[in-house]
Amino acid sequence: MLRASKHSFWLVPTVSLLSMGITAKVNAQTVYPFNTSYDIEVTLIPIPSTDVSRAFIYGSNPNAPYGLTNFQSINNYSRLDPATGNLVFVQDATQFGLQGFPIGGEEFSGSGNDRLFGNSSAIASFDFTNNTLNGTGVVNITGGTGRFQGAIGTLNFTESEPLNADPTAPLRGKTFLKGSFQVSQKIPEPTTSMALFGVAAIALAFLRCRQQWEKQ
Incomplete structure (x- = not known):
């Protein structure tokens, strides 16, 4: 016994x-600070029979961090808030009572397979004294590819574009982003x-x- x-x-x-x-198992977090700017072009396309416009934004910066030299924000929807005189930007048209429109999104990319995806919201105000449109907002990073697969994070941004006398012409300006995102890496x-x-x-x-x- x-x-x-x-x-x-x-x-x-x-x-x-x-x-x-x-x-x-052990999960390691890699944090990527993201502080950069992009030269951007903003195109506003009115949706017929509504007070809403679709906005498409494309940007570039050959020196952007992590090789993410290109930026695009597609299928944004903007409408003037009569209470504030500001333009409100969302990426879900149902927030403005419109049905059947695609959900918008953000993408940061470069020449390789590394990409970041997200969604955004913003408010833009008219500065008629300086003849500019000035915006502020946030990009929520919700995923990625390559080494950024599964990325999450928050990027705050400001942007400014000179107003154009032709309302159909693209607005060209600059956006500044600051924040970070992180990627989880599992140890085998x-x-x-x-x-x-x-x-x-x-x-x-x-x-x-x-x-x-x-x-x-």
């Missing part, structure tokens, strides 16, 4: 240690061969301890 008790004493921690070694579980090696090492140690105990 005494020997069985001692054998059980060695066996229980051995199995527990092995199961912990096989199932343990131990491989089967490593687990088997651990079993063999523990079993050998157990047998040696048993032999020493029986000699006593």
Whole structure:
């Protein structure tokens, strides 16, 4: 009875240690600061029989961080708020009571496979003294590809474009973004061969301890 008790004493921690070694996982977070600007072109296209316009924004910066030299924000919907005199931008047309329009989105890209995706909202005000349209808003990063797969984060932005006497002409200006995003990276579980090696090492140690105990 005494020997069985001692054998059980060695066996229980051995199995527990092995199961912990096989199932343990660690998630590492890589944070990417993002502070840059893009030269942008904004096109507003009125939607017939409504007071809403569709907005498309394209930008570029050859020196943008992480090789994300291109930026686009498509299918934004803007409407003048009569209470404030500001333009409100959303990416879901149903917020303005319109049905059947695609949901908008943001994309940062470059020459490789690394991309960031997100959604945004913004407000823009008219500065008639300086003849500019000035906007503020936020981009919520919701995913990506390449090394940015699964990215999440928040980028705040400001932008300014000189007003054009031709309302159908694109507005050209600059947007400034500041914030960060992060990507989770899982450390792989131990491989089967490593687990088997651990079993063999523990079993050998157990047998040696048993032999020493029986000699006593």
